[in-house]
Amino acid sequence: MAPSSLPSTLILTLVEVLLLSDSMLSARDSHIVYEGDVYIDIILSLYDNDDGTCGTIDPKSVQELEAVRWAIHNLNVPPYVPGVTLGLRAHPTCRSMGKVALVAANLANELSQNKSKTFGIIGPDYSSEAKVISSLLGSLTEEYRLPMIGYATTAASLSDGTLYKNFFRVIPPDNIQISAMEHLLVAMNWTYFAVIYDDDAYGHEGVRHLESVSKQRGICLIEKIAIDTQLSYQETTSKLNETFISLVNQPSPVLGVVVFGGTQLSASLLDVMNKSLNNVQKFPILILSEAAMDVGMFAVNWPTVLAGSFALNPPRRQIEKFEIYWESLYKNQTKLREEAVKNPWLLDVFELVSNPNCRPSNITCGQLPQNILDSILVPTPFVHFAIQATIVLIEAIKNVYNYKCNNADLCSSFLNVSRTEITNKLAFSKVELDAFPLNIKSFQGISVIFNGSVDAEPQQQSNSYVVFNCQENIDRIRDDCFKEVGNYNRLSNKLEISKDAIKDYKNYPNYTELSWNDIRKGQCSNGSLCSRCVNNEISPVLIIPGELYIVGVVPVHSRGALPMQCGDLKRGGMDIAEAINFAIHQSRFQYGVDVPNATIGAIIMDSCTHPLLIKERLLTLYRYGIINKDGSYLQIISKVLGFVAAWTSDVSISVADILTEIKHVQISYGSTASILSNRTMFPYFLRMTSSDTVQAKVMLDIIKDLGANYIQIINSDNSYGNGGKDVILESLDEYGICVAQVITIPSFPKWIQSDIIQKIRQFTTAKVVILFLSTSDFEWLVPSLEERLFPREFIFIASEEWGRRPLLQKVNNLLGTLTLSADPPMNQKFREQMLSLRSNGQDDNPWLESFLEHELKCHLQWSFNKSSSKPCRNDAGLKNDYQVDLWVPFVENAVYALLTGASRTLTKQCGKTEDICDKYRGNITELIEQIKRVKLDLYNNGNSEYIFDSNGDGKLGYSIYMVDNEAGGVKYSKIGTSSPFSWKKDEWMTLMNLKGQSPLKCEDRASCPNCFQIDKPGSSLCACSGYLYSTISLIIVCTVSMATVIFLLIKLRRKDVGGEGGYTDPYITPMYGNTDSSGRSAESSLGDPKICEPEEKTFRQENVDRDIGFSTIET
Incomplete structure (x- = not known):
């Protein structure tokens, strides 16, 4: 019977068969190596391929054939299948796909003509050959579908039972x-x-x-x-x-x-x-x-x-009885000649390794030399699998035979049996190999078990x-x-x-x-840059598996130079990423937080300090989930308890925009922008820190206490920097302070330090300079100020992003700088965890390797860039003087607060469950209220206190620090607190040599050309844009402006009299941007100060230095 269908690739192979030479088809063809009543066929190479013909004999293939023949012989004496002698027929393929297809076609032809006594196939020994044969025979009708069992064919694709319907194997894929x-x-x-x-x-x-x-x-x-x-x-x-x-x-x-x-x-x-x-x-x-x-x-x-x-x-099972038999063949030429009558390929092996003039028939040859014997006597790795395949196939044949012939002699019911019955018996079988009557006891108690699949099941x-x-x-x-x-x-x-x-x-x-x-390792060589292997794609996420998740947003990297690109590692980012994981593990032990019946995992996303980039990543998380190593996605948004996000305010705002829409709670550990206190805009937002309003007021309290009234401001052009600047500008009247200029630093470029120094030196009498900068701006600006300023040339008051960070190398030029820091005590256990970090080249944390290399200034052995730095020690870890980032305690407390609130809400809304129920997700207000009720011992003094106010803002105040000299380096001396406001002013004045002096106050117009006292009762000293101008000039400007307006109105109105669409609004409003309630222009990007507002007019000028990218307000 012809095959029902054949794959196109197989048809091509059969065409090749027809083109084979007669010599190939006739020589070294199929041969019965053991006579029997019924047959097992073995298909294997036996020869190397020599340009399409059978070449040199393959000793290992002959050995595997002989192992199967040996096993069948031993199972026939006495007969394992009662009344039946099992036979073996061998088909050499010579590793020729044409020969393989010919063998398969001949077998199919025998079956279709009911001339076949073959009941199963062992082999072949190559996966590509197994695919061809199984594709052809498996496509036959079930009546003729011979079972095949492989012993050396390991290609993974052969495990597909839908394609290879008659194929099984005993060797692992x-x-x-x-x-x-x-x-x-x-x-x-x-x-x-x-x-x-x-x-x-x-x-x-x-x-x-x-x-x-x-x-x-x-x-x-x-x-x-x-x-x-x-x-x-x-x-x-x-x-x-x-x-x-x-x-x-x-x-x-x-x-x-x-x-x-x-x-x-x-x-x-x-x-x-x-x-x-x-x-x-x-x-x-x-x-x-x-x-x-x-x-x-x-x-x-x-x-x-x-x-x-x-x-x-695969594990070697030494079949000692066969090894003894195989060795005896080539040490006993008489025995070799006897066995070669049945298996002629044994002689080919002898001729391959012996003297050309020596043949087994020549008894004068003597024994083969030991080195020659060594080359052919070592058992191949597949011998024991070939014997396993033989045992398993014969067991299936025996079971079908006993059923068909009722344990009697060979019957026609068995001879005419559908071969699929044997295939089905094989598909669900268990054979204990050592219990089989070969009595070899070499399989160490293992069994071969098929449970409906191609591959035998593994055993524990x-x-x-x-x-x-x-x-x-x-x-x-x-x-x-x-x-x-x-x-x-x-x-x-x-x-x-x-x-x-x-x-x-x-x-x-x-x-x-x-x-x-x-020892030698497959690694990039020292001194080399393996550029083809350097992965320039920064991994966006760290996944710590769990049943429920906290999502953390962390600036592991800074913002890149190009849009939507990550830059270098950000100082402190790795600390925060590790702190989230640490806090999750510690929450149960330190605060007894126990989320019912669930392990807590973490998804830590790298924001790269980029608001747009984190939006994209959050939307991907929401839509698709997390990506697995194999490229697939795992949907997890329904398993998220909440978000710990983020550090910078602009990133927190971007995160909050998304989470407000999808209704997830967010706790920030470091964002202070005042706008984030707006619960109408951000209803699900909480934070561990207080608002910038609090921080700015502390700065102004210090300035007022110093008697200073003439200052400069340098701020970052982001939500944090602009927000802090705006609070200060809005408070000028209250504190009686004049601002000489505001310098807003753009995100890029960063090569303009000298220009900033030049600008602040334009107003030398405005000695007090407020710094409201992001950490990344502090990191490049502070060293420049330290390098180029004179000692005590300016007095800097810095926001908490400077805090107590190790930004200084030498102190003299910035001596007396005041910084704010919200600094609950550091967890010593976390510090120990950071010092214990080690990379093994296969870290779960995708940023650990580059972090350690960056901190240690060396390359790890598995690095792909070894061109410059020295090799790291094998156990390279952080040095003992490593300073953990100051935001880490806030991160830990944010995680504790979220887990505590989530645990209470889950228990109340969902009961004891490892899943988040609909009530938890649908009642986000309950979760927020539970979080607000959390109390923590923030200062390790045994006193637990609420950490959020009623609005969800943090209640922590600020410490005031002074930059001071210390033997060997920098010292930050704590000299005050914000709540209540108190600081050691005299100690600071002594350090700055200002005792009894008042050089910080603007006394007259000559000293402070941009500030003057308005001659109006109750008005304060104020900042006015533009240089000297008089009341007369202001009147002239106003008169000319008014005349111009009246002229334009009359002209336009005359033009439109009697026409449609005439102007009915008598006002022209040449304003840009939004207006506040009074109709004044409110330019949010620069934070328009409410300055110089006598009843007459206010004049304001904005200068933009386009060469260096600064936005400057001069007053």
Whole structure:
């Protein structure tokens, strides 16, 4: 019966069959190697491919054939299937796809003509061949669908039972091998390697999977070299010679190579490496896949280049009885001649390894030399799998036979049975191998279990793969150079490896043994920049798995120079990211927070200090969820308890815009902008800090207490800086202060420090300068001020973003600077956690490696940029003097508050559950109220207190610090508090040599040209834009302006008399931007100060220095 349908690729292969030469079809064809009543067919290569014809005999393939023949013989004596002798027919494929298709077509033809006595197939030994055969036979009607069981075919795609309906296998698939290889790469700290592979299904699928898992692990697969399996040994060697020289002569030599192919590929590569031994300074180390492990049969030829390398293989089951039998064949020529009558390929092996003039028929030849015996007697890695496949298939045949023939002699019901019945019996079977009547007891109690799938089920007590290390000075006759050093278990997905047992060498051929730290690794070489592997994409998120989640928004990186781009690492960002995770773990122990029946995870998102970028990332999180390592998304928004976000005010505002729409609570740990107190705009927002209004008032209280009334302001052009500036400008009348100028620093550029100094020196009598800057602006501006100013030239009062941060190198020029800091005590346990951070190259935290390299000024061994910095120590961690960022306690308290409020709300609304119920999500007001009721011991003094006011703003006040000299560096001396306001003014005056002086007050117009007293009762000293102008000039301006307005109104009205659409509004309002309730222009970007408002007029001028990008208000 003809096949019902055939894949197009198979049809092409059958066309090739028709073009085969007669010699190929007739010579070395199918052969019965064991006579029987019914047959099992084995399909395997037996020969190498030599340009489309059968080439040299393959000893390992012949050994596997003989192992199956040996097992069948032993099961026939006495008969395992009562009254039936099992036979074996062999089909050589010579690794020719045309030959493979011919074998499959012949089998299909026999079945369709009811001439077949074949009840099952073992093999073939290559995955690409198995695909062709199973595709053809599996497409037949069920009556003729022969079961196939593979013993060496490992391609992962063969696990698809919908495509390969009649295929099973006892060997673990390649996805298991790749998992084992992935764990080995990680354990050996490989991060930079090449792969050389066979250009067939086995090689392509294995490399594709290996590349995928390597990418997920951050391991760089630098080169993929495919070698045509149809090439001869000499052609393969020539091709590999070019490849090898290219790999080792790169600017960063490839020191790690994975070989994913068979015997010919691995042997050719070792041959090339051996010939290059004296010409290569840095010699690579190899990892051989299970198909390449056959190289162990002749590893004695290349002991030097193999030493130190690794190999993977499924667990070896030593079948001692077969090994004794196999050895006896080539030590006893009489026995060899007897067995060769049934299996003629045994003679081909003998002829391959013996003297050309020596044949088994010539009894004068004597025994083969020991080194020749060694090359053919070592059992292949697949012998025991071939025997397993034989046992499992025969057991299925026996079960169907007993059912059909009722345990009697061979009957027609069995001979005519639908082959699918055997396939179905095989699909759900369990065979205890050691209980089988071969009496070999070599399978260590394992069973082969099929439960409806292609692959046998893994067993807990059995390792799936074994790692071998080639070592010197061990017995090669049986074990080659390979010693077992590790085991991978598929069920636990863990590799247990003994690092102490691993050996590597240098100084060939003297073999100086290397310690673990010095062994060769597949890594980017010291002094090299492996630019093709450098990942310029900054990971946007850290995921800590849990059942419920807190989402944290953290500025791990600064804002980049280009739109929507991240920049360099931001100081303190990593501390905050770690603090969120730390607080989640500590919440239960420190505050007894227990979210019912659920573990708490974290999703920490890098905002890159960019409001638009974090919006995009939050929307992606909301729409799609978090991305897994395999590229898929996991929806988690329904599992989010709340958000801890963010540091800077502009980012918090962006986050709040999104969360207001999707109704999620947000607690900020560092945002102080006054606008965030507006609960109409931000109803679900809370924060640990107080508003900028509080901070600005503290600054003004200090200025007032100093008697200063003439100041300058420098602020960042963001929500934080502009908000603080606006509060100060709005309070000028209250405090009787005049502002000489406001300098607003744009986000970019940052190369203009000298211009800022030049600008503030324009008003030398305005000695007090308020700094309302973001941390990133402080980081570049403070060193410039420190470098270029004279001692005590200006007096700076800085916002809490300076606080007590380590921004200063020397103090003299900024001595006396006053800074504000909201500083609850640091958790010493968290500091210990930061100091314990170590990178292993496979960190869950995607930012840890670059953070440590940045802080330690060195490169880790798995780095791809080793061009400049020195190598880090193997256990590199932060130094003991590392200063944890001051915002960390706020982060911890925000997490504690959120978890406490969430726990109470979950219990009240949802009961004991690990899921968030609809009542929790639908009643966000309840959650906010529970959070507001949280009390914490903020100062570790045993007194718990409310941390939020009724509006959801933080209740913490500020400490006032003074920059002071200290032996060896900077000292921040605490000299005051904000609540109640109190500070050691006399101590500061003494430090600044101002005792008894009053140089900070504007006394007259000559000293303060931009400020003057309005001659009006009750008016205050105020700031006026523009330079000297008089009341007369103001009157002139007003008169001219009024005349112009009247003239235009009359002219326009005359023009439109009698016409439609005439102007009815008598006012012309030349204002830009929004207006406040009084109709005045309210330019939010610059925070228009309410200045100089006598009843007559106010004149205000804005200067923009376009050369350097500053926005400056001069008054």
